[in-house]
Amino acid sequence: MEILTGFLDAIKGIYESSGLVSLGWQNYVMIGISCFLLYLAIKKQYEPLLLLPIAFGMLLVNLYPGIMAAPHINLVEIQSANDPAATGHVVQEIGGKIYYEDPTYGGLLYYLYQGVKLGIYPPLIFLGIGCMTDFGPLIANPKSLILGAAAQIGIFITFTGAIFLGFTESEAGAIGIIGGADGPTAIYVTTKLAPHLLGSIAIAAYSYMALVPIIQPPIMKLLTTKKERGVVMEQLRPVSKLEKILFPIIVVILIAIFLPDAAPLVGMLMLGNLFKESGVVERIAKAAQNELMNIITIFLGTTVGATASGANFLKLDTLKIIALGLIAFCMGTAFGVLFGKIMYKLTGGKINPLIGSAGVSAVPMAARVSQKVGQQENPGNFLLMHAMGPNVAGVIGSAVAAGVLLNVVG
Amino acid sequence: MVLNGIGLTQLAAAELSLAEKGIASAKVILTGFVVVFSVLLLLIGVIKLYSFIVGKAQGSGGTKKKKKEQTPPEKKKVTAEISRPAEPKQAPPAADGIPEEVVAVIAAAVATMYGGTGRAKIKSIKKAGGRSAWANAGVLDNTRPF
Numbered sequence: 216m217e218i219l220t221g222f223l224d225a226i227k228g229i230y231e232s233s234g235l236v237s238l239g240w241q242n243y244v245m246i247g248i249s250c251f252l253l254y255l256a257i258k259k260q261y262e263p264l265l266l267l268p269i270a271f272g273m274l275l276v277n278l279y280p281g282i283m284a285a286p287h288i289n290l291v292e293i294q295s296a297n298d299p300a301a302t303g304h305v306v307q308e309i310g311g312k313i314y315y316e317d318p319t320y321g322g323l324l325y326y327l328y329q330g331v332k333l334g335i336y337p338p339l340i341f342l343g344i345g346c347m348t349d350f351g352p353l354i355a356n357p358k359s360l361i362l363g364a365a366a367q368i369g370i371f372i373t374f375t376g377a378i379f380l381g382f383t384e385s386e387a388g389a390i391g392i393i394g395g396a397d398g399p400t401a402i403y404v405t406t407k408l409a410p411h412l413l414g415s416i417a418i419a420a421y422s423y424m425a426l427v428p429i430i431q432p433p434i435m436k437l438l439t440t441k442k443e444r445g446v447v448m449e450q451l452r453p454v455s456k457l458e459k460i461l462f463p464i465i466v467v468i469l470i471a472i473f474l475p476d477a478a479p480l481v482g483m484l485m486l487g488n489l490f491k492e493s494g495v496v497e498r499i500a501k502a503a504q505n506e507l508m509n510i511i512t513i514f515l516g517t518t519v520g521a522t523a524s525g526a527n528f529l530k531l532d533t534l535k536i537i538a539l540g541l542i543a544f545c546m547g548t549a550f551g552v553l554f555g556k557i558m559y560k561l562t563g564g565k566i567n568p569l570i571g572s573a574g575v576s577a578v579p580m581a582a583r584v585s586q587k588v589g590q591q592e593n594p595g596n597f598l599l600m601h602a603m604g605p606n607v608a609g610v611i612g613s614a615v616a617a618g619v620l621l622n623v624v625g
Numbered sequence: 626m627v628l629n630g631i632g633l634t635q636l637a638a639a640e641l642s643l644a645e646k647g648i649a650s651a652k653v654i655l656t657g658f659v660v661v662f663s664v665l666l667l668l669i670g671v672i673k674l675y676s677f678i679v680g681k682a683q684g685s686g687g688t689k690k691k692k693k694e695q696t697p698p699e700k701k702k703v704t705a706e707i708s709r710p711a712e713p714k715q716a717p718p719a720a721d722g723i724p725e726e727v728v729a730v731i732a733a734a735v736a737t738m739y740g741g742t743g744r745a746k747i748k749s750i751k752k753a754g755g756r757s758a759w760a761n762a763g764v765l766d767n768t769r770p771f
Contacts, residue, residue: 357672371657375650505763
């Protein structure tokens with residue numbers, strides 16, 4: 216009989232600690248959403264490198280919320296002076312009673328998440344991006360930087376929308392940065408300004424980046440004429456190795472002096488680029504752009520996904536963030552193209568305004584979209600390298616915009 | 626405590642009047658617009674300046690080198706013309722066991738890039754060294770969209 220009772224108690228204990236009892240309806244909805252995101256990542260290949268770990272992190276945290284639980288200390292009262300359970304524990308006296316501290320460790324993803332929370336992972340991703348980025352097209356045509364700046368206007372206008380929808384200044388800043396179409400920058404700014412919105416903002420940012428080929432072309436076509444889209448741009452001049460080596464050094468000096476808040480992102484980006492362009496640390500450059508970046512991507516994606524627990528994510532605010540993110544993204548594209556049109560006029564028709572849309576970062580997807588839309592008008596037109604200039608300028612531009620937001624509303 | 630903090634901030638935002646929200650927005654838009662454009666315009670100026678300086682420095686160095694390099698081949702060409710005037714100019718042998726068709730394709734690509742005005746010459750073609758599996762994965766990942 217005792218055996219049977221023990222067996223039933225064990226089964227009851229297992230049942231009570233299982234998800235069948237502890238999970239709420241929000242968790243089940245989130246499990247459904249994460250499965251849908253996994254489908255998009257695997258079947259549709261929408262940014263799979265990030266969407267897959269994000270979706271799986273989301274799945275894990277909603278199945279087992281303890282995986283993101285923070286460590287805490289339980290105080291257990293000591294029954295007798297020689298209580299063996301208290302051995303090796305810190306003891307403290309409260310209200311005449313003596314307690315020992317019984318620590319409970321945090322979940323696996325809680326510890327990995329510290330890299331996001333402390334703002335470590337995004338700059339390390341930028342280090343890898345720097346190793347893979349060729350700033351040659353930007354150096355050959357520095358005017359591209361204007362397009363990279365123009366595409367950031369959406370960030371600041373969306374800030375206004377968010378404020379009027381009832382978000383705080385910090386939250387509005389974090390929402391606006393989605394318009395930069397730069398995942399690491401969005402995550403970096405959100406962890407500093409509104410960490411409780413991280414899940415929604417990261418998912419919105421990466422979803423829109425994956426949807427660049429769908430979102431951008433209608434805006435580009437709406438704002439340009441057939442003649443403008445057909446402009447064939449002059450071949451870019453070759454850029455010397457010395458210019459490429461000097462570029463990261465000069466950029467980091469200027470930006471870190473004028474806008475120190477942008478220094479962690481821009482600094483790592485330029486360090487990675489110097490690894491690449493100097494040609495003397497090939498091993499480090501390879502490690503940064505392959506092994507390090509892949510490892511950080513796993514940690515970043517999974518833990519960012521794990522912030523999207525049912526209770527955090529299923530709110531009206533999430534829908535507002537998704538809507539505002541889309542507005543930010545569209546505005547960034549529109550302002551890039553509009554400034555492209557201004558440059559088209561000022562240069563007497565030498566600049567194709569389509570390259571302006573690439574100013575929203577999302578490297579190299581946005582540049583590819585410029586190329587595709589341009590080729591629809593003129594199959595012999597190759598805008599890709601011209602669009603890479605505003606595209607990489609957009610990375611610098613969004614890091615500068617992040618610095619501004621951190622400084623003004625942080 | 627953190628949750629309390631968030632609650633207090635949100636309460637503060639809800640209490641902002643329309644005018645205060647407008648002022649906060651205008652402040653951020655103006656600062657963002659001015660700072661982002663100023664920093665990037667400054668960068669344009671600096672890039673142009675140092676590109677000009679580097680171009681000048683390398684141009685003057687390059688011209689001297691060119692002059693030195695150009696003089697002897699001209700003499701050689703003349704001698705060749707005198708000794709064997711009828712012989713057609715030989716194509717350079719394919720380097721590193723690379724087929725001539727591939728060399729022709731590379732030459733065509735270079736000519737397209739540089740405008741085909743004879744400014745660019747292919748001096749040698751070497752096969753790139755093998756990459757590790759990690760490096761291959763990275764290259765594939767970054768070049769697949771193209």
